[in-house]
Amino acid sequence: MTYTEETEFVGSLELNKIFHKLAAVDNNVRFSILEILRDYQKNADSLNDYPYSREINIILKNKYDIVISPQMLGQHMKQLCDAGLIEIIQIKKEIPNKVGPRQVNVYALKVDAFEDFFLEITFLSDELIGFFDLFKENQKDFDGKHCILTIFNGSDKGKTFKLNKEDIVHIGRKSSKKIDNSQTNIILNSEYYSVSKVDKPHLKIFYENNNWCILDENSSNGTYISNRKIKNGIVTKLKNNTFLKLSRGGGSAIIFCSY
Numbered sequence: 001m002t003y004t005e006e007t008e009f010v011g012s013l014e015l016n017k018i019f020h021k022l023a024a025v026d027n028n029v030r031f032s033i034l035e036i037l038r039d040y041q042k043n044a045d046s047l048n049d050y051p052y053s054r055e056i057n058i059i060l061k062n063k064y065d066i067v068i069s070p071q072m073l074g075q076h077m078k079q080l081c082d083a084g085l086i087e088i089i090q091i092k093k094e095i096p097n098k099v100g101p102r103q104v105n106v107y108a109l110k111v112d113a114f115e116d117f118f119l120e121i122t123f124l125s126d127e128l129i130g131f132f133d134l135f136k137e138n139q140k141d142f143d144g145k146h147c148i149l150t151i152f153n154g155s156d157k158g159k160t161f162k163l164n165k166e167d168i169v170h171i172g173r174k175s176s177k178k179i180d181n182s183q184t185n186i187i188l189n190s191e192y193y194s195v196s197k198v199d200k201p202h203l204k205i206f207y208e209n210n211n212w213c214i215l216d217e218n219s220s221n222g223t224y225i226s227n228r229k230i231k232n233g234i235v236t237k238l239k240n241n242t243f244l245k246l247s248r249g250g251g252s253a254i255i256f257c258s259y
Contacts (some may be wrong), residue, residue: 012090020082026170028066029076035226037109041108050089050106051104052107070096070104071228084113085109087107088105088107104178113209117232130201131168138150142259146163146165148258149257150255153252154253155189156191156253157189167206169186169205170184170185170201171195172201172202172203173187173195173198174197175198175199188253192246192247194248195219196218202220202246214230215233215236223244225242225244225245226246238257240257244257
């Protein structure tokens with residue numbers, strides 16, 4: 001094998017690894033598992049604080065409304081392991097309803113789980129740098145008193161809005177109908193064709209009971225937080241540094257919210 005052929009072969013293997021990781025992440029259950037492991041590791045003082053399969057399954061049900069069998073969870077964990085995103089560590093740990101420590105497998109995100117995304121895929125790195133720039137723009141207006149919204153995609157990308165606590169803000173795309181001028185509106189370009197029109201707003205954002213809140217009363221295609229659809233007609237507390245997605249797929253709008 002010549003040097004060029006060997007280099008191309010190694011490069012192909014690296015790309016296959018990346019595609020394997022992308023395929024593993026492109027699933028709601030596995031993405032939620034990665035979030036769970038990340039949150040555990042943020043607060044873990046030792047390996048004993050890392051979760052085992054039963055704990056992961058309980059959190060999937062209680063926090064994400066995902067109910068799967070232990071066997072199905074095992075298949076998801078195997079795919080994440082095979083993709084090099086997580087690792088299995090054997091430890092002795094106290095288990096509920098059992099006397100004394102038991103040897104169990106706990107799971108952890110690998111330190112270099114996503115490293116090759118940044119090193120090998122140039123266009124992805126460039127896109128991430130662009131997102132960091134948008135984040136910086138968002139933070140310029142941060143004062144701890146207002147909610148700052150920044151559009152992260154499409155023709156309105158980079159537009160930033162500063163919301164007052166006294167306002168009820170309606171978000172939607174342009175409409176040919178007359179809009180109530182007494183309302184505070186964020187009107188998106190018609191390019192966001194799967195977002196509801198502002199005369200029947202896709203989303204409302206307002207401040208209530210010391211919390212920023214959102215309400216999707218009747219949008220056509222739903223509103224999502226971290227790929228989880230919020231319930232229509234129910235007021236939902238908006239966490240700081242949250243990505244909102246108005247609709248999914250083509251014509252959707254991605255909005256970053258901080259306060």
